[in-house]
Amino acid sequence: MAQKKIRVLIGKPGLDGHDRGAKVVARALRDAGMEVIYTGIRQTPEKIVAASIQEDVDVVGLSCLSGAHMVLFPRVAELLRERGKDDVLLFGGGIIPVEDIPTLKKAGFAEIFLPGTDTSDVVRFIRECLDA
Amino acid sequence: MDKDAIRQRVEAWEKGPVAKTLNRFPERRERFETTSGIEVKRAFTPLDVDLEGYLENVGLPGEYPFTRGVQPTMYRGRFWTMRQYAGFGTAEQTNERYHYLLNQGQTGLSVAFDLPTQIGYDSDHELAEGEVGKVGVAIDSLKDMEILFDGIPLDQVSTSMTINAPAGILLAMYIAVAEKQGVASDKLRGTIQNDILKEYVARGTYIFPPEPSLKIITDIISFCKERVPAWNTMSISGYHIREAGSTAVQEVAFTLANAIAYVQAAVDKGLDVDEFAGRLSFFFNAHNNLLEEVAKFRAARRLWARIMKERFGAKNPRSMMLRFHTQTAGCTLTAQQPDNNVVRVTLQALAAVLGGTQSLHTNSRDEALCLPTEDSVRIALRTQQIIAHESGVADSADPLAGSYLVEAMTDEIERRAQEYIDKIDDLGGVIKAIEAGYIQKEIGDAAYAYQKAVETGDQIVVGVNKFQIDEELPKNILRVDPEVEAYQREKTARVRAERDAPAVDQALEALRRAASDGTNVMPPILAAVKAYATLGEICGVLRGVYGEYTEAS
Helix, strand or coil: CCCCCCEEEEECECCCCCCHHHHHHHHHHHHCCCEEEECCCCECHHHHHHHHHHCCCCEEEEEECCCCHHHHHHHHHHHHHHCCCCCCEEEEEECCCHHHHHHHHHCCCCEEECCCCCHHHHHHHHHHHHCC | CCHHHHHHHHHHHHHHHHHHHHHHCCCCCCCCECCCCCECCCCCCHHHCCHHHHHHHHCCCCCCCCCCCCCCCHHHCCCCEECCEECCECHHHHHHHHHHHHHCCCCCEEECECHHHHHCCCCCCHHHCCCCCCCCECCCCHHHHHHHCCCCCCCCCEEEECCCCCHHHHHHHHHHHHHHHCCCHHHCEEEECCCCHHHHHCCCCCCCCHHHHHHHHHHHHHHHHHHCCCEECEEEECHHHHHCCCCHHHHHHHHHHHHHHHHHHHHHCCCCHHHHHHHEEEEEEECCCHHHHHHHHHHHHHHHHHHHHHHCCCCCHHHHCCCEEEEECHHHCCCCCCCHHHHHHHHHHHHHHHCCCCEEECCCCCCCCCECCHHHHHHHHHHHHHHHHCCCHHHCCCCCCCCHHHHHHHHHHHHHHHHHHHHHHHCCCHHHHHHCCHHHHHHHHHHHHHHHHHHHCCCCCECCCECCCCCCCCCCCECCCCHHHHHHHHHHHHHHHHCCHHHHHHHHHHHHHHHHHCCCCHHHHHHHHHCCCCHHHHHHHHHHHHCCCCCCC
């Protein structure tokens, strides 16, 4: 039986333009057989959530290197909950101090990937979480 | 030189000692190559370089085509400017860091602005939430700029500002602060980055679409020619293209392709190339592959000199000189074993100096984790001072000239970069190439190939995919106080309440008219900042006239 493809949205919330990591992760997930939507830079949390709902994704990955993650990441989680899309798997990445990770996990992020992460680890993480 | 004799000897060497050694000890890889895919031979010889073309292609320091550097004596007269990029939180905090850096022997300032400033939003704009003071200092109005340079005599330092879409506004604020210090604008030295084209392919702090952006840039060039003649009106940047993942060749090619577009735009406006080209400067990355990087800087200088002379018919040698700032490669810094980054930065800084840079920023070891602490910034600055005063490499101009490898690689980088420039010309110029996504795709492919090389272990990153240790990532790192945002909002609210409101409205209306008529926007921008119109208000007027750029997905 053909399995349904995992659908992922990679988003860049805020004003940060460093999109090398987001694009590399998007491409690696695509190469791993997932359907990936990349939002492009400078998205508001509202736009990211609206796109996640419209595209009916299973996974949302956020990237931020500007230091604004503690404002932007939890807002995306909150909006997803408000809009009834709290079953989505949420992860993040970027220049994120380790001491922020517990707070982000409490806010609903299943994992935060730091510099030096292999894209294969991201792929494995998604598959394991979705049990796919 | 008897080339035949050398050739015979090389052949005999390959068949004899090399073959014998390979039999017993195979080499580490089938093919050795640089980041740009240029083959690195087992040994380079006179056969790999054009010795007859020495005067034409290499020449002497300070002479066309400037392969060996833009000054005849290079660092024997004066070292490069040691210029650490800095800025965070409020203008008050950043001013304190500047005084510290100047006291530690830094010789020029370099301002990092936060993202709202770079994208033309005031700190109280809703899109600024969470970003205020994070990647640089927040500047909303002339008030902040006055605080930023408090106690720093602007006739005695040169200041570089990493600002693009709103470059004219920050320059106007700088001129206004200088005026208050009693310093005339023709005494000001420094640089605004003002390179919008690379923002569309890397870095992302654009505001307006390309055409009006180029219009503002030529306005700034004309304005500075009259009013701020010693100012570098642009710093055309390969740095961010490289950080986005490009190869060394692409860095040179895409930067010079952007530069060609700027020069063409100014020439099309009726400016004489020799009247402004001498004020264009460049900004490159210094990456890990030391010899390729040295060759890259030399190739870029030669290629630009030829472009200016042959393509644009420049007559003044100054117009042909590629003067550049260098920053070590942020993307090579690892969060793992961060002290190792000091060594990486040293190698990269050495490449920049061997390559003849005019100024240098050395990254701090902790930048893969957070903003650099004062201790880390001091080590980074000391790295430059050790290279300058202890290593001896600054005592002779272009000391690697004549290395068969470096000369061969310089030739090859120039050739490959020229191929890219020809291809971009075929596509109809760089704006068309950006709109078609060509440049973004080239960079993206290179970035992905690099990541794959790291993941397969083909590219070793010490401490990341080899020689790892169990370590805890450091806590207690430098963070921007969340109070900064509220403090900044209040300060700007106060400025708005205390200024002469009708004067601000009038100044903004004059700017709107100038932008609509197509006259030079710089004089009305200067008038508006002096009336304490905010950066967000000024950009708002320009957004209204020019529209906003959005990335095609």
